[in-house]
Amino acid sequence: MASAELRNRLEELLKRLNIDTICVDHPEVFTVEEMMPHVAHLSGAVTKNLFLKDKKKKSLWLLSVRHDRQLNLSDVAKRLGLGSGNLRLADESLMLEKLKVGQGCATALSVRHDRQLNLSDVAKRLGLGSGNLRLADESLMLEKLKVGQGCATALALFCDTDRSVRMVLDRDLTHGGHxxxxxxxxxxxxxxxxxxxxxLRFLQETGHEPVVLSFD
Incomplete structure (x- = not known):
C-alpha cells in the first residue's frame, strides 16, 4: 500500500478520534540530522523511533524517544527484562507487514529526538535481560508496520492489527511539559x-498501551 494512502488512512483515524494535529511537509529524510533543519522551528519534542526485536523470544518492540537520546540496546533490553544483548533491530519486511511503512519511517520505542539511549539498559528495565534487544531488519518492519527504513513511527501502530508490536515510550514525551x-x-x-x-489516547485506541520509561 502506498504511503499516501496509508497517510490518508491515518489522518482519517485521527479525525474520527477528534485528535488535533499540525503537519509540516518537507523533503524526504532518513535520519534525525536530516530532519531537524525542517522542524527546528516547531514547539515541542521531536522523536526518534526504533523498531526492535528480542533475539530470544522473538517479540517486537517499537521504541520512541526524544531525538537527542543516546541509546544502548543492551541497557534497554535489560530494562525490558529481555536480558543483555537480546534486542535487535527488526528487518524492513516485518515493519512493512505490521506498520505499513519502510526504513526511515519507523515509529515504536518513542523518545525525544535528542536522547542518549543504552538499549541494554532499556531491555533490563523492560524485563527482557541486558543485551537481548536488537534493531529489527527492514523486511520485518515492512511486514508489521507497513513502513520502511527512515519511516519508523508510533503512528504506524494502527496497522498492527494483531497487536504483536509492543510500544515503549520515553516518559519525557508525555510528562515533559511539551x-x-x-x-x-x-x-x-x-x-x-x-x-x-x-x-496516549491514540495508542490506547489502537490497543498499544505503552510501557513508559524514564531516560533522564
Missing amino acids: QRVYFHPMTNSATMGLKPDDL
Whole structure:
C-alpha cells in the first residue's frame, strides 16, 4: 500500500478520534540530522523511533524517544527484562507487514529526538535481560508496520492489527511539559505533531498501551 494512502488512512483515524494535529511537509529524510533543519522551528519534542526485536523470544518492540537520546540496546533490553544483548533491530519486511511503512519511517520505542539511549539498559528495565534487544531488519518492519527504513513511527501502530508490536515510550514525551510531540505520518517526507494526551489516547485506541520509561 502506498504511503499516501496509508497517510490518508491515518489522518482519517485521527479525525474520527477528534485528535488535533499540525503537519509540516518537507523533503524526504532518513535520519534525525536530516530532519531537524525542517522542524527546528516547531514547539515541542521531536522523536526518534526504533523498531526492535528480542533475539530470544522473538517479540517486537517499537521504541520512541526524544531525538537527542543516546541509546544502548543492551541497557534497554535489560530494562525490558529481555536480558543483555537480546534486542535487535527488526528487518524492513516485518515493519512493512505490521506498520505499513519502510526504513526511515519507523515509529515504536518513542523518545525525544535528542536522547542518549543504552538499549541494554532499556531491555533490563523492560524485563527482557541486558543485551537481548536488537534493531529489527527492514523486511520485518515492512511486514508489521507497513513502513520502511527512515519511516519508523508510533503512528504506524494502527496497522498492527494483531497487536504483536509492543510500544515503549520515553516518559519525557508525555510528562515533559511539551506542547506537542512529533512523528512521521507514514511517510518520511512529512512530520506530524499531536498533543501528548492525544498520543496516549491514540495508542490506547489502537490497543498499544505503552510501557513508559524514564531516560533522564
